[in-house]
Amino acid sequence: MVNFMVSLSNPMEIETTIETKNLNLYYGDFRALNDVNIKIPGRNVTAIIGPSGCGKSTLLRCFNRMNDLTENAKVQGKIIIEGNNILELETDLIFLRKKVGMVFQRPNVFDLSIYNNLKFGLRIHRMLSDKDHIMQAIQSGLEQVNLWQELKDKLRKNARSLTLEQQQRLCIARVIILKPDIILLDEPCSALDPIATLRIEELLRILRQQYTLVIVTHNMQQAARVSDYTGFMYLGQLIEFGETNQIFTNPGEKLTENYISGYFG
Amino acid sequence: MFRRINEKIIESCIKLSGLLVIIFVFLIFLFLLKDSISLFGQYPIGQFLFGRNWLPISEPPKFGIVPLLLGSIYVTIGAIVICVPFGVAAAMFIAEVAPGYLKHVLKSLIEILASIPSVVLGFIGIVWLGPFLRNTFGLKTGMCGLTGSLLLAFMALPTIISICEDALVGVPRTYKEAAFGLxxxxxxxxxxxILPAASSGIIAAVMLGIGRVIGETMVVMMVTGNAPVIPKSILEPLRTLTATIAGEMGETVGGSEHYFALFAVGVVLFIITFMINLVADVCMRRAKK
Known part of the structure; x- marks a missing residue:
């Protein structure tokens, strides 16, 4: 495995893409996020790790306001993405979710053809109308996730007939095709076998050159392999955030060290 | 020992009930078939299926079912065209849009709708809907195909809404999340x-609705005017297969040609409903996958 934990530049030079200020989230009375302050750098892979139920998925789902769908979830604080607080009422959710795409735990391709799965996003955002342009976009989307060669002759097949790995790649292509700035990945490999997992990780390393990736994972090795920065969360709090290298070799907090060395988790 | 015998008895009772249902269906079909085949000894089957006149008491009698078949088809198509858009839209509203309390209210209201006896609907048709349509469209009589279609649409709605709603609710929530995420x-x-993902279930709902409409007797007998002629439009009096059997069976002599002809109409009806239910079943099974 190629070791990707080398940090190439001083973090101060890297632009922050997502910044939260005193972010709190309540499910009814339960405080799922507790004063989270994080600065996620752009054009990098940031991993968020922590034991299950620590709020890492909840935090991720705040970044494109997917928590709006959860009943009785209440968010306080600020999330600044490209200079705008996206928690403001006037935020255009459609535009936000185009810019901040999301890949989910289980591959959730639609019960439609591969072609229509990809076309859906283009259509709802009225991005392209010409058939040839749509086809080009679909081709380049599939090429970026290494599916074009396998699937170019069966674009009319139902997407649910693909393997889980292909489905997850298709889900990533479905996001990429909308030209987002940020891609959120919520445990994208948890439904996949180890070999498919490695291949998806390889894909993430290529994608980091163009997009800001934020990945939530319960798999510490995965975080170490793919990410440039890592945040450790525990009981709704962000305990530590820093370069992956530093977090894994020389953590600043006792709690982080205990988690990483496997005392709990 | 005693327990084992007990088990055996219960098991065979259950088996017997299951078998009985199959036997009954089979016997009913045989019974229908036997009596209708008797007709074709005396009356040619081609004239029965393609004859354009249903004149059972003229001399010689004519038993052409084309007017009755067309009557049934007109009324059914009319009813389906009216109730499918409403039914699917209502199901979409209940499954996806309505807030929790309204969902419960609507669902129980729809159950009440399903429990209205058809004779009551027929009564409403005669007293109110028929005259209303006559005045609105300037017809000679309000007892016509459209009146029947409207009331039948009303009767098929509960079936269509509840099965559609099940199909829509059955679509995995992850689809919704993915779509919102995009x-x-x-x-x-x-x-x-969601609608394409639920399409097999929706088709099944429509087919079951058609099955319900085509087999309904009381309402159509009361409001469609009962004229066994080939209808030129849905705004004219007509008569369906079901209404013919129900209306004439009491007047026939057992074992007469007319009597057997009505059985043959029954077989035609049986085959039509059987096919529709079969298609619905296939769709339901595909929806479950």
Missing amino acids: GATHWQTLWRI
Whole structure:
């Protein structure tokens, strides 16, 4: 495995893409996020790790306001993405979710053809109308996730007939095709076998050159392999955030060290 | 020992009930078939299936079922055209849009709708809907195909709504999450993702609705005017297969040609409903996958 934990530049030079200020989230009375302050750098892979139920998925789902769908979830604080607080009422959710795409735990391709799965996003955002342009976009989307060669002759097949790995790649292509700035990945490999997992990780390393990736994972090795920065969360709090290298070799907090060395988790 | 005998008895009772149902269906079909085949000894089958006149008491009698078949088809198509859009839209509203309390209220209201006896609907048709349509469209009589279609649509709605709703609710929630995650609006998600995913269930619902409409007797007998002629439009009096059997069976002599002809009409009806239910079943099974 190629070791990707080398940090190439001083973090101060890297632009922050997502910044939260005193972010709190309540499910009814339960405080799922507790004063989270994080600065996620752009054009990098940031991993968020922590034991299950620590709020890492909840935090991720705040970044494109997917928590709006959860009943009785209440968010306080600020999330600044490209200079705008996206928690403001006037935020255009459609535009936000185009810019901040999301890949989910289980591959959730639609019960439609591969072609229509990809076309859906283009259509709802009225991005392209010409058939040839749509086809080009679909081709380049599939090429970026290494599916074009396998699937170019069966674009009319139902997407649910693909393997889980292909489905997850298709889900990533479905996001990429909308030209987002940020891609959120919520445990994208948890439904996949180890070999498919490695291949998806390889894909993430290529994608980091163009997009800001934020990945939530319960798999510490995965975080170490793919990410440039890592945040450790525990009981709704962000305990530590820093370069992956530093977090894994020389953590600043006792709690982080205990988690990483496997005392709990 | 005693327990084992007990088990055996219960098991065979259950087996017997299951078998009885199959035997009954089979016997009913045989019974229908036997009596209708008797007709074709005396009356040619071609004239029965393609004859354009149903004149059972003229001399010689004519038993052409084309007017009755067309009557049934007109009324059914009319009813389906009216109730499918309403039914699917209502199911979409209940499954996806309505808030929790309204959902419960609507669902129980729909159950009440299903429990209205058809004779009551027929009564409403005679007293109110028929005259209303006559005045609105300037017809000679309000007892026509459209009146029947409207009331039948009303009767098929509960079936269509509840099965459609089940199909829509059965679509995995992850689809919705994925669509919202891509920036789709609620309507876009519903129309382009959830509806196609539920399509087999919706087709099944429509087929079952058709089955319900085509087999309904009381309402059509009361409001469609009962004229066994080939209808030129849905705004004219007509008569369905079911109404013919129900209306004439009491007047026939057992074992007469007319009597057997009515059985043959019954077989035609049986085959039509059987086919429709078969298609619905196939769709339901595909929806479950």
